[in-house]
Amino acid sequence: xxxxxxxxxxxxxxxxxxxxxxxxxxxxxxxxxxxxxxxxxxxxxxxxxxxxxxxxxxxxxxxxxxxxxxxxxxxxxxxxxxxxxxxxxxxxxxxxxxxxxxxxxxxxxxxxxxxxxxxxxxxxxxxxxxxxx
Amino acid sequence: xxxxxxxxxxxxxxxxxxxxxxxxxxxxxxxxxxxxxxxxxxxxxxxxxxxxxxxxxxxxxxxxxxxxxxxxxxxxxxxxxxxxxxxxxxxxxxxxxxxxxxxxxxxxxxxxxxxxxxxxxxxxxxxxxxxxx
DNA sequence: ATTTGACCTGGAGTGCACTCCAGGTCGTAC
DNA sequence: GTACGACCTGGAGTGCACTCCAGGTCAAAT
Numbered sequence: 033x034x035x036x037x038x039x040x041x042x043x044x045x046x047x048x049x050x051x052x053x054x055x056x057x058x059x060x061x062x063x064x065x066x067x068x069x070x071x072x073x074x075x076x077x078x079x080x081x082x083x084x085x086x087x088x089x090x091x092x093x094x095x096x097x098x099x100x101x102x103x104x105x106x107x108x109x110x111x112x113x114x115x116x117x118x119x120x121x122x123x124x125x126x127x128x129x130x131x132x133x134x135x136x137x138x139x140x141x142x143x144x145x146x147x148x149x150x151x152x153x154x155x156x157x158x159x160x161x162x163x164x165x
Numbered sequence: 166x167x168x169x170x171x172x173x174x175x176x177x178x179x180x181x182x183x184x185x186x187x188x189x190x191x192x193x194x195x196x197x198x199x200x201x202x203x204x205x206x207x208x209x210x211x212x213x214x215x216x217x218x219x220x221x222x223x224x225x226x227x228x229x230x231x232x233x234x235x236x237x238x239x240x241x242x243x244x245x246x247x248x249x250x251x252x253x254x255x256x257x258x259x260x261x262x263x264x265x266x267x268x269x270x271x272x273x274x275x276x277x278x279x280x281x282x283x284x285x286x287x288x289x290x291x292x293x294x295x296x297x298x
Numbered sequence: 299a300t301t302t303g304a305c306c307t308g309g310a311g312t313g314c315a316c317t318c319c320a321g322g323t324c325g326t327a328c
Numbered sequence: 329g330t331a332c333g334a335c336c337t338g339g340a341g342t343g344c345a346c347t348c349c350a351g352g353t354c355a356a357a358t
Contacts, residue, residue, distance in 0.1 A: 071305085071306090086268050115276060122273065129269070132222070146247065150244070183316065201323085201324050227314075
């Protein structure tokens with residue numbers, strides 16, 4: 033199957049402008065063109081875009097995604113380096129999850145503080161309502 | 166205790182420029198000044214900066230942090246709204262963690278693919294080494 | 299035949315969160 | 329008394345990842 037840029041945008045969740053932008057900066061190999069010169073994205077293109085958006089979600093900078101994309105063009109010889117990039121990204125994602133988990137705990141603590149204030153606010157003498165932050 | 170801007174930067178993990186920037190955009194109330202007009206950060210200032218950096222880590226935009234900071238200045242009357250902001254942020258952090266977890270699974274899958282290629286690459290006839298992405 | 303709508307190109311503009319700079323003021327060390 | 333280092337100010341510059349724009353082409357619908 034092949035898809036117009038609008039359809040590819042819909043399916044990838046990226047904007048039309050972003051699709052052209054990714055092509056310009058060589059994140060995406062130029063897709064095929066139809067008779068009128070319009071882009072015709074393949075399923076492979078869509079799969080690659082799907083993976084790219086996952087990498088983006090993990091916070092990988094475009095620079096690194098470009099490196100990965102470029103390695104991919106160099107075939108199996110680059111598989112080791114590609115794996116290394118993914119392993120490094122895996123590490124950074126796990127770290128980020130732990131960091132966010134810590135923030136979640138702090139938020140819960142703060143929210144519980146506010147909840148206590150709400151429960152007590154009617155029975156507290158003026159001047160004592162202060163909350164730490 | 167009070168701290169020079171350099172010391173406050175060291176303790177908060179923010180740069181000196183960022184501390185002045187946060188003050189300019191009203192994320193941080195102007196700290197006290199010493200006799201020579203230099204900033205003298207209090208422990209309260211440092212605690213607030215610590216919380217701000219947590220919010221930043223969660224991906225809260227500066228706009229929202231400013232709103233929270235501004236509410237804080239309005240005392241206990243704003244506690245409900247502040248709590249609501251934190252609850253909303255808690256929700257978005259939990260969502261983000263789930264999303265990252267999904268990415269982690271995909272990375273693991275890809276990494277395992279590459280590992281298999283590595284294990285097989287010596288015993289594979291040429292032309293069959295292709296890997297999906 | 300012309301209007302419409304989707305698409306094309308190269309290039310400029312945007313929003314965010316800093317980060318850097320020039321030029322100046324202090325207080326302490328030599 | 330001057331050199332130094334840390335600090336001050338207002339404002340300009342940076343990097344990232346898009347996002348928008350003007351002006352143009354093309355095929356199908358009216």
